[in-house]
Amino acid sequence: MKLTSTRAAAIVALAMSVSAAMAKDITLPPDGEQLIASTLPGFAKAQANCTMCHSAEYMRYQPPNAARPYWDAMVHRMKTVFKAPIADEDMPAIVDYLASTYGNKQPR
Numbered sequence: 565m566k567l568t569s570t571r572a573a574a575i576v577a578l579a580m581s582v583s584a585a586m587a588k589d590i591t592l593p594p595d596g597e598q599l600i601a602s603t604l605p606g607f608a609k610a611q612a613n614c615t616m617c618h619s620a621e622y623m624r625y626q627p628p629n630a631a632r633p634y635w636d637a638m639v640h641r642m643k644t645v646f647k648a649p650i651a652d653e654d655m656p657a658i659v660d661y662l663a664s665t666y667g668n669k670q671p672r
């Protein structure tokens with residue numbers, strides 16, 4: 565098959581635009597987001613109990629004025645509804661950490 569030079573140029577241009585389109589960066593929402601570090605004992609417990617199913621992004625999207633009972637209910641909900649293997653004795657420390665780091669006890 566003999567191509568005219570304009571046709572060949574058109575094919576090259578098309579191939580180039582296809583590869584340019586494929587090279588486009590796709591920005592996915594952040595995943596694997598880590599919990600905010602804290603000196604509270606609940607931080608390590610939250611790391612061990614709260615990021616195996618979803619990233620720490622979920623905590624960040626909770627209302628920043630949420631008080632301790634809200635976080636307490638959240639932690640219990642994870643356990644009862646989603647069967648998160650959280651030890652009952654770890655819950656108060658985790659709730660303290662969450663309220664202090666993501667809720668209304670945040671330093672302002």
Ligand code: HEC
Binds near residue numbers: 616638639642648649
């Ligand atoms: C066994 C898996 C599992 C574990 C462990 C787990 N979660 Fe979840 N979590 C879920 C599921 C499932 C959802 C609902 C996801 C959805 O609706 O898209 C969720 C949703 C959330 C949300 C979003 C708000 C909501 O009500 O849906 C927050 C906040 C949250 N989890 C916090 C926590 C915290 C804090 C811990 C640790 C105490 C934890 N999760 C541990 C499974 C888990």
